[in-house]
Amino acid sequence: MTTAKFRVVPVPTKIAEAARAAAEAGAADHAVVITDVPQAYPCRHCLRWGNVGERMVLFPFASIPPGHPYSESGPIFVHADPCERYCATDEYPADFREGRAVRAYNSQHEMIAAEVANGLGPEVLIERFLQMAETAFIHIRSATRGCYTMGIERQ
Numbered sequence: 238m239t240t241a242k243f244r245v246v247p248v249p250t251k252i253a254e255a256a257r258a259a260a261e262a263g264a265a266d267h268a269v270v271i272t273d274v275p276q277a278y279p280c281r282h283c284l285r286w287g288n289v290g291e292r293m294v295l296f297p298f299a300s301i302p303p304g305h306p307y308s309e310s311g312p313i314f315v316h317a318d319p320c321e322r323y324c325a326t327d328e329y330p331a332d333f334r335e336g337r338a339v340r341a342y343n344s345q346h347e348m349i350a351a352e353v354a355n356g357l358g359p360e361v362l363i364e365r366f367l368q369m370a371e372t373a374f375i376h377i378r379s380a381t382r383g384c385y386t387m388g389i390e391r392q
């Protein structure tokens with residue numbers, strides 16, 4: 238295995254904890270749902286699929302912050318119970334190899350490239366986009382539902 242030139246960026250623990258607290262407090266835009274089918278509820282904090290029966294918090298996450306033309310907020314899950322933040326950040330998480338779109342952004346938060354990792358494996362697109370000098374960061378998303386999965390930064 239070659240040394241990765243990128244770093245995986247899961248959702249920060251403080252965001253996962255805030256989402257759990259907001260769900261507990263009954264916030265209208267935070268829902269607790271029970272995983273009923275496998276590989277349908279991805280936790281953006283530990284970067285694993287929710288197991289059937291596990292409780293997940295569903296809430297809107299601003300993957301691109303407000304104040305930009307490409308500003309974006311959308312639904313993501315985190316485990317409702319505390320989980321360990323993904324720490325193998327020099328390895329692409331095995332649970333999310335399939336059905337992912339890879340988007341590159343410049344330092345102004347503008348999307349400059351996007352492709353679906355059909356058969357290639359997401360790392361191929363990540364490495365290709367990071368070879369573009371203007372790429373500041375990358376987002377991995379669900380190719381079907383479009384939901385944010387994780388960030389990728391240069392190593």
Ligand SMILES: [Zn+2]
Pocket residue numbers: 280281282283284285315316320321
């Ligand atoms: Zn989790």
